[in-house]
Every structure is written in structure tokens, then in C-alpha cells.
Amino acid sequence: MSWQERIDAVWAGADDLTNDEMVEAIDALVAERPATDAVALFEAAGARDHAGREAEAEPLYRRALxxxxxxxxxxxxxxxxxxxxxxxxxxxxxxxxxxxELREHPEHDLADAARAFLALAQHDTGRHTDALQLALRALAAHLPQYGRAVSAYASELGAP
Structure with a gap:
């Protein structure tokens, strides 16, 4: 089984592991790779994120990027x-x-996911109208029957 397949297997069984077991299982596989392996760093960060250890995950994400x-x-x-x-x-x-990210990669496969998390961040910063507009516009793209109306309503939000 390849390294990535073993990583994927740990993630597939994550619900059956404690947070510490999850991090340990990923870390054991990460230890097989060079310290500068970006994918290994990403997996180590993700395991810590999954375990609620965000402060440990942040520098690993940054290093992987x-x-x-x-x-x-x-x-x-x-x-x-x-x-x-x-x-x-x-x-x-x-x-x-x-x-x-959205400026540089507006049509990326994960652009709507980025928009969802951006809407949450905007909400947390008090930019409630921006957050709602962003979420509605992203949703409108997936509404064949009402997409145009939802997009128009989103544009009207916050208008004087």
C-alpha cells in the first residue's frame, strides 16, 4: 500500500480513533517522509486541526504552503x-x-468552499451584510430555478 493510501486509510477510520490516536497515526506516517515534504506537513496539520489543536496546526499549514x-x-x-x-x-x-485565494483562483474547484469560510470570517469581523451577500451569491450559482432572483436580492442587501 502506498504512503498516500495509508494516510487515506487513517482518515477513513478517523471516527473510530480518539483525537490523540488520530494525530499519532498520522505522525507515524509523516515520520516516514522528509521534514520538507509539503504533503506530509499538510497531513500533520490536518490531523491536529481534526483533533482541535489549531494552534499546533497553524504553523504546519504555513510551512506546507x-x-x-x-x-x-x-x-x-x-x-x-x-x-x-x-x-x-x-x-x-x-x-x-x-x-x-478567491482573487487568484476564482474558478477553482474549491472556490465555493473558500467562499463559505470567507462568509464565516466576514461574519466574525462584523461584516454581516458582506457575509450574507457572499453566501447567497455562492448559493445562487447552484439554484437553476431561483438563482437569478437570489443573486438580485443579494445585490440589494445593504443598498440605501
Whole structure:
């Protein structure tokens, strides 16, 4: 079984593990890789995030992104880092990270996920109208019957 298949197997069984067991299982596999392996760093960060250890996950996400992750892990790491930052009380930084991601990759497969987490960060920063507009516009794209109306209503929010 390949390294990635073993990682995937740990994630598939995550619900049957305690948080500590999950981190230990991922860390055992991460230890097989070089310290600069971006995917291994990403998996280590994700395990800590899953375990509610966001403060430990943040630097690992940053390092994985710095080293250079391939897609789709790069986009996942940006979204997960932004969510982690929000959970750590850094909603402004979370929003800025996601806004940059959406500017650079507006049509990425995970763009709607980025928009969802951006809406949460905007809400946390008091930008409630922006958050609702963003969420409604993202949703409108998936509403064949009412998408245009929902998009129009979103545009009207906050208008004088």
C-alpha cells in the first residue's frame, strides 16, 4: 500500500480513533517522509486541526504552503488554514487569506468552499451584510430555478 493510501486509510477510520490516536497515526506516517515534504506537513496539520489543536496546526499549514503543495492540497491548505485562524480568533487574517485565494483562483474547484469560510470570517469581523451577500451569491450559482432572483436580492442587501 502506498504512503498516500495509508494516510487515506487513517482518515477513513478517523471516527473510530480518539483525537490523540488520530494525530499519532498520522505522525507515524509523516515520520516516514522528509521534514520538507509539503504533503506530509499538510497531513500533520490536518490531523491536529481534526483533533482541535489549531494552534499546533497553524504553523504546519504555513510551512506546507511555503514549501509548495500541489493542487488540490494547496487550495485545501489555504481553506483549512483560514478556518484555523478564524478559530484562533484571527478572523481578519482569515478573511484576508481567503479574499486573496478567491482573487487568484476564482474558478477553482474549491472556490465555493473558500467562499463559505470567507462568509464565516466576514461574519466574525462584523461584516454581516458582506457575509450574507457572499453566501447567497455562492448559493445562487447552484439554484437553476431561483438563482437569478437570489443573486438580485443579494445585490440589494445593504443598498440605501
Amino acid at each position: 511555503q514549501v509548495g503543495l500541489p493542487e488540490p492540497q494547496r487550495a485545501q491548505a489555504v481553506i483549512q488554514l483560514a478556518s484555523t485562524l478564524r478559530n484562533l480568533g484571527q478572523a481578519e487574517q482569515s478573511a484576508a487569506l481567503l479574499e486573496a
